[in-house]
Amino acid sequence: MPIASTPRFRLASLALVSVVTLGASFATRMAGTPVLPETPYDYASAELPLHLQHSSVLRWDNTPDDNPITDAGATLGRVLFYDVRLSQNETVSCASCHRQEHGFSDPRPLSIGFEGEPTDRNSMALSFARYDRTRRFFWDGRARTLEALTLEPIQDPVEMGMTLDALEARLEATAFYPGLFADAFGTPEVTSDRVAKALSQFIRSIVASNSRYDAAREAEEELFGRPLAGLTEQENRGIELFFGEGRCEQCHSGDMFVGNGLLNNGLDSTFTDLGGGGRRDPLGLKTVTGRGRGAFKTVSLRNVELTAPYMHDGRFATLEEVVDHYSTGVRISPTLDPRLRRGGRPIRPSFTDDERAALVAFLRTLTDTTLTTDPRWSDPFVSRAPAGQ
Ligand code: HEC
Ligand code: HEC
Structure with missing residues (x-):
C-alpha cells in the first residue's frame, strides 16, 4: 500500500493542513512581523530562459534606470506587498486581491476592499508586468508605469483607503521597517516614493517563465x-x-x-x-x-x-x-x-x-506552477512550521 494512503499519514497531514490554515487566516487579520531569510533571496540576477532572452521580449523591459531590481529592494517590496498595514483598518494587503496560488490574481469576479466594498473590476494577474508590451497598467490603461501605479491601490477609497502621510507615519513607527528601508535604499527614511519603488521591484521580479x-x-x-x-x-x-x-x-x-x-x-x-x-x-x-x-x-x-x-x-x-x-x-x-x-x-x-x-x-x-509556491514571492508574515514536523 502506498504510504500516503495509510490512515495515520492522512490524519497527520490533516492536522498539518488545519494548523497552516489557521495560521494563514490569523495572519491576514493581524499585522505581524515578517520572517525573512538570513541571506536575501536572489531577485536581481534571476534570468529568463534562453528562448525568452530575445529582443521580442527584452525590448519591452520597463525597468527604469533609477529603480533596478535589487535583492534588498525586492525583499522590502515583498514585505510591503503582504502587509495589511498598507490599508486603513489593517485588514487587507495587496496579496488579499493578488494571491500567489492564483497567479497573483483573485478568484472572486470582483475583489473586496478594506471596508467590504467590491472593486469596479476583476483583479489582474501579476506575473509578467516587467515585460508587459502594452506599457500600460490597469484594465483601462490609466497608469503608465508600475512606479506610478503602486501607490494608487493604497489610496483607493475602496481598496485600501490610506493617505500617503498616514502610510509613512505608520511604517516609520513599525519596528522592522526602517532597517528594511536602510537595506534597500541606504538610509532608514520611509517615503512613499520608496514604497512605490520597492513594490515595483517586487512585482517586476515575478515572471512566469517555467511552463x-x-x-x-x-x-x-x-x-x-x-x-x-x-x-x-x-x-x-x-x-x-x-x-x-x-x-x-x-x-x-x-x-x-x-x-x-x-x-x-x-x-x-x-x-x-x-x-x-x-x-x-x-x-x-x-x-x-x-x-x-x-x-x-x-x-x-x-x-x-x-x-x-x-x-x-x-x-x-x-x-x-x-x-x-x-x-x-x-x-x-x-x-x-x-x-x-x-x-x-x-x-x-x-x-x-x-x-x-x-x-x-x-x-x-x-x-507556471513554480510561481505559485516559490518562497521568493510568498507571504513572509506566515511563519513556517519548524523543520521535521
Ligand atoms: C482583437 C484582439 C483579440 C483577439 C483576436 C483575441 N483576444 Fe483575447 N483578449 C483581448 C482583450 C482586449 C482582452 C481583455 C478584454 C476585457 O477584459 O474586456 C482579452 C482577454 C482574453 C482572455 C482573458 C484573460 C484574463 O486574464 O481575464 C483570454 C483567456 C483570452 N483573451 C484568450 C483569447 C483566445 C484563446 C483568443 C483566440 C480564440 C483570443 N483571446 C483572441 C483581445 C483579443
Ligand atoms: C481590494 C483589492 C485590491 C487590492 C488591495 C490591491 N489590488 Fe491591485 N488590482 C485590483 C484590481 C481590481 C485591479 C484592476 C483595477 C482596474 O483595472 O481598474 C488591480 C490591478 C493591479 C495592477 C495592474 C496589473 C496590470 O497588468 O495592468 C497592479 C500592478 C496591481 N494591481 C498591484 C497592486 C499592489 C502593488 C497593491 C498593494 C499596494 C494592490 N494591487 C492592491 C485589486 C486590488
Whole structure:
C-alpha cells in the first residue's frame, strides 16, 4: 500500500493542513512581523530562459534606470506587498486581491476592499508586468508605469483607503521597517516614493517563465519552430488554432502572449463599464480609454489557467467559456477591433468540440506552477512550521 494512503499519514497531514490554515487566516487579520531569510533571496540576477532572452521580449523591459531590481529592494517590496498595514483598518494587503496560488490574481469576479466594498473590476494577474508590451497598467490603461501605479491601490477609497502621510507615519513607527528601508535604499527614511519603488521591484521580479510550453520551446532547435515535440498532439492542434483560424496570436502575441494596447474584443455591443472616467489617451491612439468604448488591456495569457475568472469584469468562469466567446459570441459594435470583424459582421469561427478542447489544452501549457509556491514571492508574515514536523 502506498504510504500516503495509510490512515495515520492522512490524519497527520490533516492536522498539518488545519494548523497552516489557521495560521494563514490569523495572519491576514493581524499585522505581524515578517520572517525573512538570513541571506536575501536572489531577485536581481534571476534570468529568463534562453528562448525568452530575445529582443521580442527584452525590448519591452520597463525597468527604469533609477529603480533596478535589487535583492534588498525586492525583499522590502515583498514585505510591503503582504502587509495589511498598507490599508486603513489593517485588514487587507495587496496579496488579499493578488494571491500567489492564483497567479497573483483573485478568484472572486470582483475583489473586496478594506471596508467590504467590491472593486469596479476583476483583479489582474501579476506575473509578467516587467515585460508587459502594452506599457500600460490597469484594465483601462490609466497608469503608465508600475512606479506610478503602486501607490494608487493604497489610496483607493475602496481598496485600501490610506493617505500617503498616514502610510509613512505608520511604517516609520513599525519596528522592522526602517532597517528594511536602510537595506534597500541606504538610509532608514520611509517615503512613499520608496514604497512605490520597492513594490515595483517586487512585482517586476515575478515572471512566469517555467511552463510546459517554455520547456517545449527551450528543447526546440529552431527558434519559432512548430509543432513542438514536447507537447501533445492536441496541444499542438491548439497552437495551430491559436496562431491560425482563432486569430488569438494577432492580439495576444509573441512568447509573452500579450497585446500592444487597449482593444475591444467584442464582449458587449453597448458599453456600461464604470470607471476610467473617459480619459483621453495621452498618445492620441485611436483606442481611447474609459467609459463607452469597450476597449480594455490585452492581457498576457501566461498562467491564464490559474487566474479565473476572466475579462475585466470576471464574467467568464472557465477557459471553455472564454473560447466559446471567441467561437460564437463576439458582438459587433463601432469599436470592435478590426481583427474580429469582416465588414459589418463579427468573425465567429464556430470551433468544433475538439477544437475548443485543443485551444484550452494549449492555454493550459502556459501554466507556471513554480510561481505559485516559490518562497521568493510568498507571504513572509506566515511563519513556517519548524523543520521535521
Ligand atoms: C481590494 C483589492 C485590491 C487590492 C488591495 C490591491 N489590488 Fe491591485 N488590482 C485590483 C484590481 C481590481 C485591479 C484592476 C483595477 C482596474 O483595472 O481598474 C488591480 C490591478 C493591479 C495592477 C495592474 C496589473 C496590470 O497588468 O495592468 C497592479 C500592478 C496591481 N494591481 C498591484 C497592486 C499592489 C502593488 C497593491 C498593494 C499596494 C494592490 N494591487 C492592491 C485589486 C486590488
Ligand atoms: C482583437 C484582439 C483579440 C483577439 C483576436 C483575441 N483576444 Fe483575447 N483578449 C483581448 C482583450 C482586449 C482582452 C481583455 C478584454 C476585457 O477584459 O474586456 C482579452 C482577454 C482574453 C482572455 C482573458 C484573460 C484574463 O486574464 O481575464 C483570454 C483567456 C483570452 N483573451 C484568450 C483569447 C483566445 C484563446 C483568443 C483566440 C480564440 C483570443 N483571446 C483572441 C483581445 C483579443
